[in-house]
Amino acid sequence: MEDGTADDYLESIATFKRHVHDSLTDHLFGLLRSMEGPRFGYQVDRYRHSLQSASRALRNGEDTEMVVAALLHDVGDMVAPANHSAVAADIIKPYVSDRTHWIIRHHGVFQGYYYFHHLGGDRDAREAFREHQWFD
Template identity: 45%
Template sequence: MKKVKFTQMKDGTKEDYLLLEKHEKKFIEETPSRILKYMSSLTSTLEGYQVSRLEHSLQSATRALQDKAEDEMIVAALLHDIGDELAFHNHSEFAAAVLKPYVSEKTHWIVE
């Protein structure tokens, strides 16, 4: 894979930044796949709960779907606890930050 020539951002050339833009575009397009892969790892949970984080997330999304919620709310329900493993005390802000570029302000606020 081709790499940039610089070690400090200030030394980057137009070609370097065009290369990074190309790689970043591909990386961004793969975001849904990375999120779903991460979600599949949420099979463990804190002690004491009846269901895993994955099961809870799927239950939440299923309930939103059955309630005929809009697609972005179903996705928000699925991902609302995505930050539990990495940011337990502020997992809702974590999930809201992940969703922010893709959802309405209202949905972002609900998750946050």
């Protein structure tokens, strides 16, 4: 790396960015497909859950940004289960509004209302965000 010139690095970065741009959709759908299969005790696998979430957002009249965010909200599950919300939010951050990013980043603590108390956690952890403009 020490022998690289500014031009070398500019070209490398430009090539990488073009590749990411051209293959982003394939990579994201690959992450979605990787969640297909095991249900881990749930009624549907994570892939179908994601499709259901996006379908519900669409039926609810949400805009395209929120429908796509709903589709991708759990893509961090298989690589970072402890902070999957943050992973998914950071993946979509360059493409969505601050509001959508915040919702996806915090959805884990909101869903925790239904099960944190069964695992020794605080089911009301989401209340820390009660005064936030996007809580509801």
